[in-house]
Amino acid sequence: MANDDLLQPARRQFALSGLALGAAALLPSVAAAQTPAGPAQASGPIVLHGVSPRLTVHALDTFHGSAATGLRIDFSKLEGESYKLIRTVTANANGRSDEPLLIGESYQAGDYEVLLHVDEYFAAKGAKLPAPPFLSKVPVRIRVANIAERIHLPIQFGPWSYTYSRGS
Amino acid sequence: MTGITTHVLDITTGRPLSGLQIELYDVATEPPTLLNKTRTNPDGRTDTPILPAASARTGQFELRFHVGDHFKAADGLSDVVPVRFAIFDAAQHYHVPMLCSPWFFSTYRGS
Numbered sequence: 001m002a003n004d005d006l007l008q009p010a011r012r013q014f015a016l017s018g019l020a021l022g023a024a025a026l027l028p029s030v031a032a033a034q035t036p037a038g039p040a041q042a043s044g045p046i047v048l049h050g051v052s053p054r055l056t057v058h059a060l061d062t063f064h065g066s067a068a069t070g071l072r073i074d075f076s077k078l079e080g081e082s083y084k085l086i087r088t089v090t091a092n093a094n095g096r097s098d099e100p101l102l103i104g105e106s107y108q109a110g111d112y113e114v115l116l117h118v119d120e121y122f123a124a125k126g127a128k129l130p131a132p133p134f135l136s137k138v139p140v141r142i143r144v145a146n147i148a149e150r151i152h153l154p155i156q157f158g159p160w161s162y163t164y165s166r167g168s
Numbered sequence: 169m170t171g172i173t174t175h176v177l178d179i180t181t182g183r184p185l186s187g188l189q190i191e192l193y194d195v196a197t198e199p200p201t202l203l204n205k206t207r208t209n210p211d212g213r214t215d216t217p218i219l220p221a222a223s224a225r226t227g228q229f230e231l232r233f234h235v236g237d238h239f240k241a242a243d244g245l246s247d248v249v250p251v252r253f254a255i256f257d258a259a260q261h262y263h264v265p266m267l268c269s270p271w272f273f274s275t276y277r278g279s
Contacts, residue, residue: 130257142245143244160276162275164245
């Protein structure tokens, strides 16, 4: 697939600069810049520009100013009238799933749900909130329309708000 | 004031989003129970509270914003945006706005 990627540089997701994701790991200066992150960041920015089509998610906790490490996320696809669970992932130290939610053959057009278990996340953090909290299970529903383009889904959430968007 | 109100703003124009279909469901039931279905007025609000004060009660609710029908963007990120939240104190007012574009959605407990 990699060769196929390189043959189509005009397509958004195949820009050669996207190889920086892999190249960055080889450059000591970049690695060093990522090390002394403040308390809010588990690591430096991760660049996805130019990588192959995929769906990736990044969850950030605006209450603590940190990656939402440990957040449980149920990822489902709309099948008929209901969402069918594909798998459950836990946000890693950077607030992402270790693997893309969808990639390669699994990256199919359709309607998907990313369900955030923010109630148990903030309970584990010891946040003092009403019972039940304003936000418990937050469903973020997105549509993959064009599988030639990747979708990055950043989600910022706190106990009283959330924002999501098409990222990069 | 008690109950639930909302306000929809289009961040691509900086204006209220008028004519957007919104539904309110009770999601404590299976399947969810439709409580109200309406459209936003020229100010981006509903003419009457989507859950009137007389019906205020604790529970699990979900607003659904039909943004796809409005924006009609082929690559729009979401079609129907659900916002699921709890009323934990029926004596309080729950204002739940939606700031949106075809690729950005933000909600919060407002006032």
